[in-house]
Amino acid sequence: MQERAARTHRALILAAAEEFDRLGYEGASLARISRGARASMGALTFHFATKSDLAAAVRAAGRESVAPVVRSALGGTRAPLEELAELTFTLVRLLEHDVVARATARLERERPRGGTSLALEWVPALRLLLERASAAGQLRPGVLPETAAVLLTLLIEGAWAEIGRGRTAGVAPGRVWELVLHGVSGGADK
């Protein structure tokens, strides 16, 4: 793709993300997206033949925004539970601040069968970090990495649902994390 075309492609994805995040799939207007990207409708349909193609491109971009966060956590050198805390907080912050990730989550809520789930990017990483934590003796005796991974998955999904509704929890995430950490590891002192 030529540089100008690539720039238009990216601008369209960003404008589409804004629109899907705000109004959902059905509410999104292709005319407004093309205006938002300062592109013609012709350019939009050249890059994305249908609204469904555009939504799929936004979802692919959303997965790409999660991938480096996950790689960084898996490649980190700190204790597994610290990497896990960092990954969890970053995933929640990403939804708060990255419109492409937020649009991806909304599209996925609305059209579960419209593409690969974002969870496929980060759930395996949670499991892997918890298995490492278990191997490093960081988990309480009897706590299975699998169970802790489900707990964290539900928490992250729950935080995303709240963010999607424009609600914020109103409690410092660090305090909530301390409860989770105590449940999983027996305390922050490990």
Next chain:
Amino acid sequence: MQERAARTHRALILAAAEEFDRLGYEGASLARISRGARASMGALTFHFATKSDLAAAVRAAGRESVAPVVRSALGGTRAPLEELAELTFTLVRLLEHDVVARATARLERERPRGGTSLALEWVPALRLLLERASAAGQLRPGVLPETAAVLLTLLIEGAWAEIGRGRTAGVAPGRVWELVLHGVSGGADK
């Protein structure tokens, strides 16, 4: 309302819940709902002038299905954390098995501003039970009821999001609850 009209009203709400749960607000067809309720389109529009009215009625019915669960937990005679466990499990099961509750949750995800949030029914109850648990010495020292309420709210919202996508966690809920309980209270032995 006459008995027959009340029966039709209820049948329309149930058929609408099936349809909203399966296809969402935009995808729902009023013609299919009237057929599902064995009512005429005339009867449907007599009871609900618009699709939006019908969705509001489903959401009100969803809140009504949650209310007795909450009342039972608040009026229970067991230790507060036991009532809390029961309430949490029941709220998750409700979404799994009650089509009206499930449709309510989906409509709320899709149209956050379309009515009163279901959370208003159960979040205050979580807080109250956790305050009672705190007063009864069931919480770990330093754990604020408010923080524990946020943790549980996120977990329940997360479980609902997973159910909405047709996924199930694949881990016994009791194991996940044990982690939460340990984090909140310091262990199941309290």
